[in-house]
Amino acid sequence: MKKVITFLLSLVMGCSYAQNTDSLAIRKIYNEALGNGKSYEWLRYLTKQIGPRLSGSAGAQKAVDWTKQVMEQQGFDRVFLQEVMVPHWVRGAKEEAFIRVEKQKINVPIAALGGSVATSPKGVEAGVIEVKSFPELRALGPDKVKGKIVFFNRPMDPTKINTFEAYGGAVDQRANGATEAAKLGAVGAIVRSMTNVHDDNPHTGGMRYGTGVALIPTAAISTNGADLLSKSLTENPGLTFYFKQNCESLPDAKSYNVVGELRGSEKPDEIIVVGGHLDSWDLAEGAHDDGSGCVQSIEVLRIMKALGIKPKRTIRAVMFMNEENGLRGGVKYADLAKQNNEKHIAAVESDEGGFTPRGFGIVGTPEQRAKVNPWKPLLVPYGLTDIGAGSGGADIGPLATLGTVLFGFKPDSQRYFDYHHTPVDRFETVSQRELELGAASMAALVYLLDQYGL
Missing domain, CATH: 3.50.30.30 (Glucose Oxidase; domain 1)
Known part of the structure; x- marks a missing residue:
């Protein structure tokens, strides 16, 4: 009987220890994002120095070059481009x-x-x-x-x-x-x-x-x-x-997805993606749609590296090209993943603006969604109360056919369509704190996905 009691106590203590460890790690993630975050200044440069980034445009190519440079400067383990032919429509x-x-x-x-x-x-x-x-x-x-x-x-x-x-x-x-x-x-x-x-x-x-x-x-x-x-x-x-x-449709143009990764230390062949789309409509700076999602995704990897977190699995930040008028970047990424026999266990997308975080929508089986339930007590203190069945995201959608569980980052939705696809989608409409909270929320989820898988 004593052996049984000892065994049960060890399980409880082990679970408590893991919860405490994870809670401390997530607190550090938020502290890093809110105290030393880079996402807001990155967004400032993307919107003010580069500006509109419609697929096929000079702005889109500048954004590709710049985000590749940013990820290289952060010292990620690998940064690379994926070529994709995109529509080239001009107003x-x-x-x-x-x-x-x-x-x-x-x-x-x-x-x-x-x-x-x-x-x-x-x-x-x-x-x-x-x-x-x-x-x-x-x-x-x-x-x-x-x-x-x-x-x-x-x-x-x-x-x-x-x-x-x-x-x-x-x-x-x-x-x-x-x-x-x-x-x-x-x-x-x-x-x-x-x-x-x-x-x-x-x-x-x-x-x-x-x-x-x-x-x-x-x-x-x-x-x-x-x-x-x-x-x-x-x-x-x-x-x-x-x-x-x-307006006019010109011949398709060559462009790229931009990918940066931290190599997994234990299960490098299991990949977790976090991303947004780099292109924006020609009328807009694309601050909420989707400059925010891009800089938040890069920030996820920067936070892990800054905190010395060595992921078990490979974490990739993907800047998808051509979400707005073709989705060719998302399709190309999934096609290459299939060709290369890559195992993507999860993908997280931010494409609903840089507003206050509310939670994550999950696309997966009931069993897969149930595995997220034990994490909710760790996330609720940060305002992430809306976690459950929902949508993932357009760019990561093609990965679903490979068995990838999809997570759509859900910020507050009330103001998004005030700016969506207009010239008023500018840097000035983004709150630094809300943007950084979103990056931290995504990093916390990626941390848990990396620790426990699905």
Whole structure:
């Protein structure tokens, strides 16, 4: 009986010791991030000295060169590039748009959607059909739509507490609106910006054309502009809308994912990825989307190295290229992982802004998610209370087919779509403390993943 009691006590004491050790390690991680963090100054350079970084652009290449240099300067065990061919879309001269009511012209702010074709050099002007959904559009039929500009005016649902859920309920208009309108003979498509804020900033973003349909120009209109257009249509159904845009798709360009790693000391063949996407829309500095995620990911490795933590497993920081308009960097990374027979046990992505940390979404089996439960008491004191089934991230998504468990870093979502894909996504909108807390949160999770695996 004494042997049994002794054995049980040893288990309890061992568990307590591990908890204490991990708690102290995580406290040191936060102290390092908040006391000696580099992420904020890195973000300042990325946004202010390099700026917009759309795939294929000179800015994107500067960002590749700079992040590679930063990781080399930090003395990571290996830093390397993964070549990937990416789309090269350019906006051209600033767009023009106005509502014409009889002899009056009312200018409204628009931004061409990424991947759209240009209008003719003279622009396009036509009557407007306002709809809230694709079924509503289809019910009108070609007789009412042909030769018109379709105006998609379904707002994000303001009652959704998670703004990413609201975004998901509206973004199909942006992605597929031009295709659905073209099927019925429309000559253009205008889409309400993806935000609940009422302002004059049009939110760009990616769109795609379906096969076998005319390629019609499509643009986002600011929420104030959308409200004005809708009101004007109610009062004057015969009005016309004019817009001109000068965008162009050039041949694919060579670019790179940038990868830095700390080699594992015990299980180097097991890889844990932490990353964000290096590209941003051409209108923006890309501070929240996704400069924050990139510098936080590099900071995870810097923190471990600064604290003398020698990971058991190989930890990689990956700066993915082309998330915004193609996802080719994420696909390429997963393809190379498969070709090289690499074992990625977990991947963590930060692509929801540099706001106050709330937790992590997990994509994996119930058994895999259950293995994270014992870690929650270690993370809750740092505000990480929302940990459970959820989404991972676009760039790490392709790794799921290799059996990788995906973790999406979840900061507070309330302000993200105020800035998303607009010129106001600037460095000044990022709080240093919130950014550093996010980096520490990611480092704490990576530490636990490294210690215990999945």
